[in-house]
Amino acid sequence: MSKKNKPQLAYLAPLNYDRYFKKVFSDLKIAKRFLEDFLDIEIQAIETKPNERYLTDDAKYVALDFRCKIDNHYIIIEMQQWYKPDIIQRFYLYDALNTGLQLEGLPKKTIQLPNNKVKEIKDYRTLLPTITIIWLVSDNLNIKKDYISIVPTPEELLKFIRDVDLWKTSDLNQIQQEREQLLQLINNKTKEFDFLQKNKLIFAFQKNIVKNKRYKKYYAWFELAQKTLRKVSDKLEFSEYQKDDILSEVVRRLKKQLENPDEIKYIEERTEYIEKVQRYEDGLKHHAEIDAKIEAKIEAKIEAKIEADIIVEQGIKKAEQEVIKAEQEVIKEKNRRRKAEE
Numbered sequence: 001m002s003k004k005n006k007p008q009l010a011y012l013a014p015l016n017y018d019r020y021f022k023k024v025f026s027d028l029k030i031a032k033r034f035l036e037d038f039l040d041i042e043i044q045a046i047e048t049k050p051n052e053r054y055l056t057d058d059a060k061y062v063a064l065d066f067r068c069k070i071d072n073h074y075i076i077i078e079m080q081q082w083y084k085p086d087i088i089q090r091f092y093l094y095d096a097l098n099t100g101l102q103l104e105g106l107p108k109k110t111i112q113l114p115n116n117k118v119k120e121i122k123d124y125r126t127l128l129p130t131i132t133i134i135w136l137v138s139d140n141l142n143i144k145k146d147y148i149s150i151v152p153t154p155e156e157l158l159k160f161i162r163d164v165d166l167w168k169t170s171d172l173n174q175i176q177q178e179r180e181q182l183l184q185l186i187n188n189k190t191k192e193f194d195f196l197q198k199n200k201l202i203f204a205f206q207k208n209i210v211k212n213k214r215y216k217k218y219y220a221w222f223e224l225a226q227k228t229l230r231k232v233s234d235k236l237e238f239s240e241y242q243k244d245d246i247l248s249e250v251v252r253r254l255k256k257q258l259e260n261p262d263e264i265k266y267i268e269e270r271t272e273y274i275e276k277v278q279r280y281e282d283g284l285k286h287h288a289e290i291d292a293k294i295e296a297k298i299e300a301k302i303e304a305k306i307e308a309d310i311i312v313e314q315g316i317k318k319a320e321q322e323v324i325k326a327e328q329e330v331i332k333e334k335n336r337r338r339k340a341e342e
Helices: 018-025 028-039 087-105 155-162 164-168 172-186 190-198 206-212 219-229 235-243 245-257 261-341
Strands: 066-069 074-080 108-113 117-122 130-136 147-150 200-205
Touching (some): 028 066, 028 245, 155 172, 164 172, 200 206, 206 219, 219 245
Antiparallel strands (some): 066 074
């Protein structure tokens, strides 16, 4: 291949690839800063936690992209590169694991039993709430926002929002009363009932964030990731990040990966694999859309035939009724003539 036709290499390794995401976020200063920017909080302390664990004797171990503990939460960050149909169920499970993995570290408390016996049980009061962040690269779950945060809430709140009749009423007092009752429910802190609402499952949509350009503190992270995904080769595109100590370190780490020929080969192979998977998924979605259109046409034809049959049947019944009516008129006319002749 001539030098002219040889493809130009990207300036940085793609942050969206799990391999490089893990290498970048292994620096807790970087992880801390990202979490502060994305969650809009200030973290006093952060420590990394094992991201590969066996759950039971029979279960295969789960490999998480990144897991850490900050001041009052356990956090998981998962990078999702391409479209998958099971991400809701899978990451709901990961979110549950984020809580379940704390079981090993829970302290024990002593309960006094009859006959001077004691029993030790785990003290669940020390359980910390969890936040699971799903960084979606290309999928957005048909949502236009930068991200969506899911928290456990009382079912009554959903019913309140979905009550069509309630929101059609002109009685604002009724709506206000319903709201006040719900506020009392969700603000209830009896036995730390509000602990549930401190747990979050957050879906962050990279393509939305880059498109929306809201320029929040987290914007630069996703913009940088998008540039590496597009294989931008012009280093000037990344000069703005050099003004920031943490982001410049991210750039340095991603650039360093390309000094290794094996990493370049990995990126090429990984990119080809992702493109094949994407084409396969696009093909499945395309055929699903075609099948849906065919089924819709078939259903429309069936409904049209049913309607036509009903119309025909109604026409036949109407014709039969008219025949009967005509016959009755003939009989009445015959009877009238007979009486007239008599």
